Amino acid sequence: MPRNEPPSDIEASGDAILSVVVGMGAFQTVARRLLRDAGLPEVRAGEWYPMHSWIQAFGALATNVGERTLFLVGTKIPETAMLPPNIVDVASALGAIDVGYHMNHRRSGAPMFDPATGTIRPGIGNYALTAAGAGWATLVCDNPYPCDFDCGIVHGFAARFAPDRLLVRVTHGDDGCRKTGAQSCSYRVRWV
Ligand SMILES: [Zn+2]
Secondary structure, three states: OOOOOOOOOEEEEHHHHHHHHHHOHHHHHHHHHHHHHOOOOOOOOOOEEEHHHHHHHHHHHHHHHOHHHHHHHHHHHHHHOOOOOOOOOHHHHHHHHHHHHHHOEEEOOEEOEEOOOOEEOOOOOOEEEEEEEOOEEEEEEOOOOOHHHHHHHHHHHHHHHOOOHHHOEEEEOOOOOHHHOOOOEEEEEEOO
């Protein structure tokens, strides 16, 4: 189970949930059953659902499908994600993950990213771009989603904007992992 439990007044967008379910491919039936078990019998685009229930279903799903599938599902998220027009390269794409993440969650009915002010509201952790240079970047994830899924998301965003997507590498930092009880995971991204 993910360690960083979301507060009870947070909701996740149906669109975000469905992008994961559809990305599950052959595991879609399992995913929908686990959603039902978690109290989400029917998920629709444009609707909002308790993040707590979604994370519960996702945790159960993670133990069912394995790390490789979680990674692959993560890599598919950026392929369909809508991105602001100022995303032009890998570094700006990696910096925008956190904005997209917060746009897909809301608290007490209010979006967790305010485009008018550019403000991100706290409460669900982050996909924080903590350092970047020529051909490399570091992200720290302390959100409730599974490590391998996040690793896939990071890889997918980098691959979408890298000159050669086959040369994108994401390695997990050796400073702890949420799978073994750490508060966050760090990922080192390299591309050419
Ligand atoms: Zn990890």
